[in-house]
Amino acid sequence: xxxxxxxxxxxxxxxxxxxxxxxxxxxxxxxxxxxxxxxxxxxxxxxxxxxxxxxxxxxxxxxxxxxxxxxxxxxxxxxxxxxxxxxxxxxxxxxxxxxxxxxxxxxxxxxxxxxxxxxxxxxxxxxxxxxxxxxxxxxxxxxxxxxxxxxxxxxxxxxxxxxxxxxxxxxxxxxxxxxxxxxxxxxxxxxxxxxxxxxxxxxxxxxxxxxxxxxxxxxxxxxxxxxxxxxxxxxxxxxxxxxxxxxxxxxxxxxxxxxxxxxxxxxxxxxxxxxxxxxxxxxxxxxxxxxxxxxxxxxxxxxxxxxxxxxxxxxxxxxxxxxxxxxxxxxxxxxxxxxxxxxxxxxxxxxxxxxxxxxxxxxxxxxxxxxxxxxxxxxxxxxxxxxxxxxxxxxxxxxxxxxxxxxxxxxxxxxxxxxxxxxxxxxxxxxxxxxxxxxxxxxxxxxxxxxxxxxxxxxxxxxx
Amino acid sequence: xxxxxxxxxxxxxxxxxxxxxxxxxxxxxxxxxxxxxxxxxxxxxxxxxxxxxxxxxxxxxxxxxxxxxxxxxxxxxxxxxxxxxxxxxxxxxxxxxxxxxxxxxxxxxxxxxxxxxxxxxxxxxxxxxxxxxxxxxxxxxxxxxxxxxxxxxxxxxxxxxxxxxxxxxxxxxxxxxxxxxxxxxxxxxxxxxxxxxxxxxxxxxxxxxxxxxxxxxxxxxxxxxxxxxxxxxxxxxxxxxxxxxxxxxxxxx
Numbered sequence: 001x002x003x004x005x006x007x008x009x010x011x012x013x014x015x016x017x018x019x020x021x022x023x024x025x026x027x028x029x030x031x032x033x034x035x036x037x038x039x040x041x042x043x044x045x046x047x048x049x050x051x052x053x054x055x056x057x058x059x060x061x062x063x064x065x066x067x068x069x070x071x072x073x074x075x076x077x078x079x080x081x082x083x084x085x086x087x088x089x090x091x092x093x094x095x096x097x098x099x100x101x102x103x104x105x106x107x108x109x110x111x112x113x114x115x116x117x118x119x120x121x122x123x124x125x126x127x128x129x130x131x132x133x134x135x136x137x138x139x140x141x142x143x144x145x146x147x148x149x150x151x152x153x154x155x156x157x158x159x160x161x162x163x164x165x166x167x168x169x170x171x172x173x174x175x176x177x178x179x180x181x182x183x184x185x186x187x188x189x190x191x192x193x194x195x196x197x198x199x200x201x202x203x204x205x206x207x208x209x210x211x212x213x214x215x216x217x218x219x220x221x222x223x224x225x226x227x228x229x230x231x232x233x234x235x236x237x238x239x240x241x242x243x244x245x246x247x248x249x250x251x252x253x254x255x256x257x258x259x260x261x262x263x264x265x266x267x268x269x270x271x272x273x274x275x276x277x278x279x280x281x282x283x284x285x286x287x288x289x290x291x292x293x294x295x296x297x298x299x300x301x302x303x304x305x306x307x308x309x310x311x312x313x314x315x316x317x318x319x320x321x322x323x324x325x326x327x328x329x330x331x332x333x334x335x336x337x338x339x340x341x342x343x344x345x346x347x348x349x350x351x352x353x354x355x356x357x358x359x360x361x362x363x364x365x366x367x368x369x370x371x372x373x374x375x376x377x378x379x380x381x382x383x384x385x386x387x388x389x390x391x392x393x394x395x396x397x398x399x400x401x402x403x404x405x406x407x408x409x410x411x412x413x414x415x416x417x418x419x420x421x422x423x424x425x426x427x428x429x430x431x432x433x434x435x436x437x438x439x440x441x442x443x444x445x446x447x448x449x450x451x452x453x454x455x456x457x458x459x460x461x462x463x464x
Numbered sequence: 465x466x467x468x469x470x471x472x473x474x475x476x477x478x479x480x481x482x483x484x485x486x487x488x489x490x491x492x493x494x495x496x497x498x499x500x501x502x503x504x505x506x507x508x509x510x511x512x513x514x515x516x517x518x519x520x521x522x523x524x525x526x527x528x529x530x531x532x533x534x535x536x537x538x539x540x541x542x543x544x545x546x547x548x549x550x551x552x553x554x555x556x557x558x559x560x561x562x563x564x565x566x567x568x569x570x571x572x573x574x575x576x577x578x579x580x581x582x583x584x585x586x587x588x589x590x591x592x593x594x595x596x597x598x599x600x601x602x603x604x605x606x607x608x609x610x611x612x613x614x615x616x617x618x619x620x621x622x623x624x625x626x627x628x629x630x631x632x633x634x635x636x637x638x639x640x641x642x643x644x645x646x647x648x649x650x651x652x653x654x655x656x657x658x659x660x661x662x663x664x665x666x667x668x669x670x671x672x673x674x675x676x677x678x679x680x681x682x683x684x685x686x687x688x689x690x691x692x693x694x695x696x697x698x699x700x701x702x703x704x705x706x707x708x709x710x711x712x713x714x715x716x717x
C-alpha cells in the first residue's frame with residue numbers, strides 16, 4: 001500500500017505539492033482501470049436470436065469504473081493513513097476488549113457456551129416462532145456446520161500444516177454415504193453418522209498415501225484435484241449418485257427413534273406438545289452444536305497428546321521431526337484421516353438436515369470458504385476459527401437480509417450477489433491489519449508446573 | 465579443554481559403535497559420497513572437517529537414513545541400519561542436531577524439549593529437563609518463550625538440548641558453530657566436551673571450524689569431495705601441515 005507511507009495532517013494537504021501528486025497518482029490508476037476495462041467491460045457481446053452476434057458498447061460502465069478507481073485512490077492517498085490507523089485501532093480495541101473488561105479466556109468461553117445454549121430460545125423470544133425459523137436455521141445451524149468444518153480442517157491445515165484445498169471432498173463423502181446408506185438400505189441417521197465418519201476417514205487415508213511426499217504448493221494442487229475428482233465422479237456416476245440431480249428423500253434425523261412430524265407417534269404428540277416445525281430445528285441446532293463441541297474437545301485433547309504435538313512439530317519442520325524419531329508417514333495419515341472424519345460427520349448432518357443433496361453443494365468454492373475460515377481465524381486457533389466462521393457465514397446470510405437496498409439501487413439489485421466482493425474486501429483488510437489471522441496467538445500445550453523447590457539441606461533434619 | 469590422544473580409543477578388540485563402510489550416496493545421478501569408511505567407538509568424540517560441499521552433512525544425513533546410502537553399509541552397535549527409515553534409526557538412540565538447527569519456531573522452548581523427549585521414558589522427563597537446563601542455563605530462563613524468538617546461539621543450544629532429551633547413546637552434531645559469535649562457539653564446545661567426558665555420550669561432530677573441532681576431538685577425519693583423505697588423532701591433525709594449510713590458515717577463529 002503506497003498510501004500508508006505518506007501520512008499527512010489534513011491542514012497542510014491543500015497547500016502541499018503532495019496533493020497534486022495524489023491527484024496524479026489517482027489519475028494514473030484511473031487510466032490503468034480504463035486500460036483494463038476497455039477489453040473486459042466496454043463491449044458486451046451477446047447472441048441475438050435473429051441478427052446474430054450483437055456488440056453492445058457500455059461506455060457508461062467504463063466511466064463509472066474509472067471514476068470509482070480515481071476517487072477511491074485519491075481518498076486513500078489523502079486519508080489512507082487515517083483509514084489504516086483507524087482499522088488497526090478498531091481491531092486492536094476488539095482484541096483487547098477482553099483484557100480491559102477483565103474477562104479471561106475462560107470467562108469468554110463460558111459466556112459463549114451459555115449464549116449458544118440459549119440461542120434458539122432467544123431467537124424464539126425475540127423474533128417470534130415464525131421469525132425464529134430463519135434465525136435458527138440460516139444463522140445458527142448454517143454457521144455451526146461451518147464452525148465444525150473449520151475445526152476439522154484446522155487439524156489438517158492449522159495443526160499439521162498440510163495445505164488441503166479439497167476438504168469439501170470429505171464433506172461430500174460423508175453426505176453421500178449417509179444419503180446412499182439411508183435411501184438404499186434404510187439405515188437410520190444414527191447409524192449413518194459414524195459410518196459416514198469412517199468412510200470419510202478412509203478416503204482421507206486414501207488421499208494421504210499418494211501425497212505423503214508432497215508439501216506446500218504441490219500438496220495444495222493434488223488435494224484440489226482430489227476434490228474435483230470426487231465431485232466429477234458424483235456428477236457422472238449417475239446410476240449410483242443420481243448425477244447432477246442428486247439424491248432426495250433422505251430420511252430426517254429422529255429424536256432417538258421418534259420422528260419430528262405431526263403424526264401420533266411424532267415428537268410433539270409423544271411429549272404432549274403442540275406440533276411446530278421449530279422442534280426439529282431446535283433438535284438439529286443442538287445436534288450440530290454437540291457435534292461441533294465434540295470436534296473441538298477432541299482436537300484440544302489431541303493437541304496435548306504425542307500425536308497432536310507431532311502434528312504441530314510436522315508443521316514446523318519435517319526433517320527435524322524425522323530425526324527426533326517421529327514417523328512422519330503415520331503422523332500425516334492420522335492428520336488427514338481425523339480431519340476428514342470430522343468433515344464426514346458434518347456431511348452426514350448436512351444430508352440429513354436438508355433431506356436432499358447434489359454435487360452443487362460440494363464445489364471448490366466450499367473448500368475455499370472453509371480454508372479461508374481457517375486462515376482468517378488464525379491457523380491452529382480454535383476460537384479464531386469459530387469467530388471467522390460466524391463472520392463469514394453470518395455475513396453472507398446478512399447480505400440476504402439487506403433487501404431494503406433495492407429501494408436505493410433499483411429492483412434488479414441483489415445484495416447477495418456481492419458476496420464475493422465483500423469477501424475479497426474482508427480478505428484484503430485482514431491481510432493489511434491482521435496478516436496472521438484473527439487470533440494469531442498460539443497456546444502452548446505444556447507448561448512447567450514449578451514445583452516448590454525446597455532444598456535438601458532444609459528438609460533433612462526436621463526443618464521442612 | 466584439549467584432550468590428550470589416548471590410543472586405547474582405537475582398541476582393536478572392541479567393535480566400533482558406529483561403523484561406516486564403503487558408503488556411496490547419490491543425489492539423483494550425482495555422487496555426493498564416493499565410498500566413505502569411518503568408525504566411531506563408544507565414548508569418543510569424533511569429528512569430520514571439510515570445506516563447503518565436501519559431503520560432511522550428506523554423511524550425517526546418510527547415517528540417519530535420509531537419503532539412504534546406495535551402496536556400502538552402516539552398522540550401529542552391530543545392527544545394519546543402512547536402509548532403515550529415519551525415525552527407526554532415531555529409536556536406536558541416535559540423536560541428531562541437524563544442520564541449520566531446525567528447531568520448531570512457533571513452539572515454546574519447553575515444547576521443543578518435549579518433542580526431543582518423545583523417545584525417552586516419560587518418567588525421566590523432569591530429570592532430563594533439569595540436566596539440559598543445567599548444561600545451558602540460558603534455556604531455563606527462556607522455557608516459555610517461542611523457539612523462533614531465540615538468538616542464533618540459544619537456538620543452537622536448544623537444538624543440542626533437544627537432541628539430548630532422548631538420552632542418546634550417539635549424538636550427531638552438524639556444524640554447531642555455524643553463524644555464531646566466537647564466544648558462544650567456545651561455550652558450546654565446552655558443553656560438548658562436558659557431555660562427552662562427564663556423561664559418557666558418544667559424539668560425532670561435523671564442523672567447518674577446524675580449529676575448535678580438532679582441539680575437542682579424540683579422533684578426526686578430513687573429507688574432500690566425498691572421500692576421506694586423512695584421519696588420525698585430533699591433536700595430530702591439528703599439527704599436520706596439510707590440515708593447517710587447507711583449513712587453519714587465515715587465523716584461528
